[in-house]
Amino acid sequence: MKPARGQLKTGFDSVRGAKWRNFWTMLGIIIGVSSVITVVGIGQGIKNQISGQINYLGKDLITIRPSSLRTGGDQSLDTYNVLSGLSITGSLQDKDVQAVSKAPGVRASAPLSAISTTVKSEKGQYKKGLVIGTSASLPNLLNQPLEFGTFLDPDDPGARAAVLGKAAAEAMFESDVPLGFTFSINGQDFIVRGIFDQFKNTPLSDEANFNTAIFIPYDVSQELTKNSGAIYEILAKPATSSPVDTTIASIKTQLNQTHGNQDNFTVLRQDENIAARSEVLDLLTRLITGVAAISLLVGGIGIMNVMLVSVTERMHEIGIRKAIGATNRQILSQFVIESALLSFVGGIIGVALAFIVNGLLRFFTNLRPDISWQIVLIASGVSLAVGIIFGSVPALKAARKDPIEALRTII
Amino acid sequence: MALIELKDVSKLYGFGDATTLALDEVSVTIERGEFVAVMGPSGCGKSSLMNVIGLLDRPSHGNYKLDGRKVAKLRANRAARVRRDTIGFIFQSYNLLPRLSILENVALPLAYKGVSVKKRIRQASTMLERVGIQNREYFMPSQLSGGQLQCAAIARALVNNPKLIIADEPTGNLDSESSRLVMELLSEIHKTGNTVLFVTHNPELTRYATRVLYMHDGNIIHDEQTAIGQVAATARKVLYTLPTTNEEDDLAGVSALMRARPDVPSVGRKVTRPKSRSTKKAASKRKTSVRRKKADV
Structure with a gap:
């Protein structure tokens, strides 16, 4: 269609004419588009990291955790009664560690016991991380190599030796590789035996941050706390011959014995664990995207308002255009193109802003947002549609104006 | 066949008690090639007549044939097309779009016709040359004088080769020098065969016209053929017997007296x-x- 070119230029000229007003008009769309893209990108990024974690830890990692046992009274009233009622948190103990390691099909297992202690090193007191009592098979279970040195010696469970997370090592010692250096936990000296490689942490994960942790032998941790240290997690891996499900069943049987059949622990496969997490994440992402989408809608309404004002302001111009032969359709398309252009340019600026925010997030946080081209396309498409839909109301108003009346309007 | 045939055309504004009669059963026929001046006091219906003839407004009653075609009840879009192709407007306040350059302004009617950009610019430029302001074609309207603006407006009115040029007080905002320029231009257009219709308050300008219509209270009270170069007889009378004060001035004078x-x-x-x-x-x-x-x- 030939006239369309002229209309496009006309629309473009009017947009070019009032830069600042148009920027404020576009602001709603800019914020809407960039927030939708950013939120979806963050959600997708976290999901990618989680699935990366599955591959990395191995699908066969089994996690045993204490869980709470709720005695909520009347079961049927549970829904109204969420916050009251007795809740007993189960615990995992020495005998559970033994039980898990002896369960048929378990190749290796390690307890994780966080203890509260005072850590002092050459840089003073270290408060940033946990002290975790564990056993020698931990690196194997987590597929986590050491950067320097070796992990705890399985043959010497009482040794005053420690392995540090990378961030912990940096925070505690001046030296780049503080192997063989000593520091104290509750006044007892420990020798640094190894330093972990950087753990690939996942945001929103409920794992402790191992990068800042200090790992010591489990027995020593019990000694330090006089057997009061709580085990918050036991990790286990099945033997290659044993399927994961069978192993889980056998672990459950073993633990039921030690817990007197009280079901106050959970045994999770890694992939289940992660699937549950990403489901929650999906829901959250959708929710926030919805909110962000509302801001797109509000942006559209902003465009409509500015266009309405602009139509009123330019009534005389509309009159002139009509007098020299513009048809209603030509006036309509001029204004629709103008608002579509506003929202489209707003969308593009919004996409650019989203990429900037993405870069900043990657730089300053451990989030790794993943912006897919689909979401970019959808967001800018929606912004264009919003512009056309909301722009058509003022455009219709302009097109239907009587030429005489429009010509008489003097602002 | 006459270019314009109005038969018993009335135009009413408002409703009920507030109804005003702008045109009262006006009948007039204007042939091709006429150069018609329309005169009359303010509010006599000159502009309403121009709007109806220019298809900016639809008559409330009556018949209107433009170029042999019934156009009294034309729908808005069709009227717009007729305006675009057969009528050129010149306004008292120029009505150029302030954010477009002179050239773009002149090319605008061609854009609505769907002429390609290249052709548009060329034709507009030629038209500006014809009205003598081609050296100003990339100026913005705010950078030009009133006379130049009116010349640009005339170029815009001419660019589509309309059969009819309607000018509503084209010299109303101009000094006598520019007025003369604009009127010379209009009379040149007339010489090339166009029909020109213009509204004026200045009896001197009837020199350019071949015919003068006098309006009063929505009626054409006098219709006079006149020779080019001569002030129309009735206009001359109007010129010399025009009351120097109006009723409002009288009252103001009286109240001033009373205050003294x-x-x-x-x-x-x-x-x-x-x-x-x-x-x-x-x-x-x-x-x-x-x-x-x-x-x-």
């Missing part, structure tokens, strides 16, 4: 307060006398 009140000494005002009734009477007497005077007039 030479017979009431301003010093004695406070003292004469108890006698205010008598002064009021005097005032009312004076008023009645004024009224009587006016009635005499």
